[in-house]
Structure formats: C-alpha cells, structure tokens
C-alpha cells in the first residue's frame with residue numbers, strides 16, 4: 450500500500466508542473482511522445498499529455514530512449530530540474546535500478562506508421578485522422594478553451610439567476626421554420642417499412658434550436674438557459690457552418706425590452722473571455738495551428754471585454770451605413786455575410802448589435818414592432834455581429850399575444866395545430882419574454898483565432914462528411 454500511495458502522490462500532469470514545478474523533487478509523468486532526439490551520450494524527448502499547451506522536455510540515456518517512439522504512450526519517472534535550454538524545467542529520467550520499477554515504462558507502443566509525425570500537418574489532413582487530430586498542440590487548446598468557456602458561461606448564468614435546463618434533441622417542431630431539419634420520423638408508414646415510423650404518425654426531427662422548449666421552461670422558472678446540440682440540414686459549404694453544432698440559449702421572462710436581452714448576451718460573452726492562463730494557452734497553441742496573429746487575438750479579447758456597452762444600430766441604420774460601400778443595398782434586403790463583417794470590422798470597428806430587422810426576413814415567433822408603414826414592418830430582434838466572423842448571436846422578444854402569433858403562423862404557411870402546445874403559453878398566463886441563441890463554435894473560432902469552424906468542434910459534421 451505504501452508504495453502505491455507514494456507513486457500516486459508523485460504522478461504529475463504537465464499542467465501541474467507548469468503551475469508549480471517544485472524543482473528538485475521526484476516526479477512521474479504520463480503522456481505521449483511527441484518527438485525523440487538521440488545524440489551519442491544523451492537523448493531528449495518531448496512529452497505531451499494535453500492538460501496544457503506546454504510539453505515536457507525529458508532527458509534520458511540513448512539506451513533508455515530506444516524504447517520511445519513518436520506517438521507511444523509512456524510513463525517516465527525522474528527528477529525535475531532547471532533546464533539549460535528554452536524550457537523552464539526538464540525531467541531528468543532516473544537510471545534503472547535492479548529490483549525497482551523501470552523509470553521508463555511504455556504503456557502503449559506506436560510504430561513508424563503513426564500518422565502524426567513531427568512536421569506541419571494541414572487541418573484538412575488532420576480531419577482525416579479523427580482519432581489523433583486532438584493530439585496536436587493547436588487543436589488541443591481549442592478543446593481546453595471549450596471547457597473553459599462552458600464553465601465560465603455556466604458560472605455567469607448562475608450568478609445572474611438563471612436555471613440551467615435540458616431540452617429535447619428529438620422534437621416534432623421546426624423552430625426556425627426554414628425547412629432545414631433532419632427528419633428522423635417521416636410520420637407516414639410505408640409498406641416496406643423503410644421509412645422511420647418509430648414516433649407514430651407525426652414527423653419528428655433533430656432539434657434546430659431549443660428555443661421553443663426554453664420558452665416553456667421560462668414560463669415556469671422565469672430565467673433559463675441551456676447548451677445543447679443543434680442540427681441543420683443546410684448545404685452551406687462555408688468555414689462558418691456545421692450540420693451539428695452547439696448552441697448556448699437563454700430565455701428571460703418579464704422583459705419587454707430588447708436591451709435587457711442584449712445586456713445578458715453581452716455579459717455572458719464577457720464572462721467567456723480568456724483569463725491570463727487561458728490566454729497564454731491559446732497564444733502558445735495558436736502559433737502552431739493558425740495564421741491569426743497574436744495581436745489580432747489580443748485585440749479581439751480586448752474588444753469583447755471592454756466595459757462600455759457594445760454598439761447598437763437598427764437594421765435601417767445599418768443599411769444606410771453600408772450603402773457607401775454597397776450602393777445597391779436597399780431596405781428589405783438580407784445583409785450578406787460580407788456586409789455583416791464589413792459593418793463590424795470597418796464601420797463600427799467592434800461588436801455590434803443590429804436590431805429591428807424587416808419582419809419578412811425573420812421567423813414567426815418574433816415580436817412585431819409598432820410601425821406606421823406596414824410595408825416597413827419590423828420585429829424586435831437582434832443579431833450580434835463581430836469583425837471577421839459576422840453573426841455570433843441571434844435573439845428577439847417573442848410574440849406573446851395569442852392572436853398575433855396565430856396570424857404570424859398563417860402568414861408563414863404554418864399549421865397552428867402542430868404548435869398547439871406552444872400557442873397554449875399565450876393562451877394561459879402569457880408573459881412578456883425574450884431570448885437568444887449563440888453558436889458556441891463561432892465563439893470558439895473568434896476567441897481562439899480558428900479559421901474554419903470545422904476545427905472548433907471535436908467531430909465536425911457537414912454536408913457530405915461524417916467521418917466517425
């Protein structure tokens with residue numbers, strides 16, 4: 450018993466070594482070999498365990514190094530010492546002593562065919578080796594940031610009095626009404642039983658957004674949020690779209706002001722700005738994987754954390770502002786991604802909430818603004834745009850009047866019977882409310898300088914690709 454305790458106590462992650470190296474002490478480290486360099490009298494290896502963007506420099510004898518190969522999983526024991534090289538410290542692997550455990554233990558060997566050799570690999574190549582792509586320094590930092598941002602966001606919502614809820618993945622409604630749903634139940638039995646009919650005679654889909662269910666929760670708990678996967682069967686082959694992505698969504702009861710909703714969105718993002726340790730991790734990893742400059746990253750973080758409220762312009766003002774650069778743009782047109790980016794990067798030069806879009810561009814559930822000219826009807830909604838990325842968040846006040854919502858559904862050729870449960874919220878105890886949804890991977894791209902959203906999620910899915 451004594452021995453195993455002692456061994457456990459000295460097992461260190463690379464992150465713990467970086468945080469407090471405790472030079473001169475004995476340590477055991479588990480990890481994967483990133484590279485090995487053999488000289489005549491001494492050998493060096495570089496070990497990573499994914500707990501940090503740092504790797505551990507290891508010094509051992511050429512004889513000991515024979516056991517190590519790139520990709521192998523090892524356990525190494527020795528003394529932590531100051532390093533004469535670039536590293537802050539190194540592990541001097543102990544000499545083997547007969548009768549004692551070997552200081553070099555290969556837990557899982559890897560041979561020459563290991564697909565991640567010590568050279569630059571393109572993101573496209575890495576996507577073809579999903580089992581290993583997260584072992585690269587640049588990529589692993591993205592996963593650490595995802596974890597960081599999730600916990601900071603959860604902490605923010607808790608402090609702001611929101612209850613975290615869980616929404617279904619399988620649903621009978623198409624929240625956005627854009628027809629981009631993945632159908633998992635056709636609702637129509639067929640003779641050959643080839644069509645799924647598991648859920649009976651109503652169609653069922655993978656959820657495109659948790660919003661409608663969050664509204665139900667908000668009607669019971671007032672302030673709610675969740676983070677859940679969303680699925681969109683859109684064939685956009687861009688660096689900003691995924692067929693499966695994660696959305697952070699919030700719904701607030703008792704608000705008649707879009708400003709309240711925007712303020713929550715703003716505070717939530719601020720909470721997810723990297724602290725100094727996370728910032729170092731991202732910068733260190735970014736050098737390896739992305740051409741986004743350190744300065745750009747720092748500017749982005751500064752931009753997000755500035756204490757004064759972010760710019761807010763109406764859609765009508767945005768069209769006016771954009772017309773100089775895009776003269777053919779007219780009121781009523783959808784803003785293209787290029788126009789969104791231009792507005793944030795060059796005109797506003799920072800994050801900007803664009804509010805009150807034309808009603809015909811937006812889904813049925815958004816609350817209509819009072820307007821004198823019906824041809825210019827708008828809804829109380831916003832898109833949060835950020836430079837180089839465009840839309841990060843979409844939100845709105847929700848229509849809470851039963852009759853108005855019914856007629857909006859009619860205008861959108863929707864069958865009210867399909868959403869009776871949703872309409873019921875307006876029939877009994879209707880309440881003013883609003884909310885938003887943020888594409889989590891877009892935040893990851895913006896904060897970490899990831900150029901293609903396919904590198905911001907563990908296992909990306911897009912039209913034509915679902916590797917594993």
Ligand SMILES: NC(=O)C[C@H](N)C(=O)O
Nearest residue numbers: 658660698843884885886
């Ligand atoms: N919860 C939200 O407001 C998000 C919105 N339903 C969307 O998918 O964009």
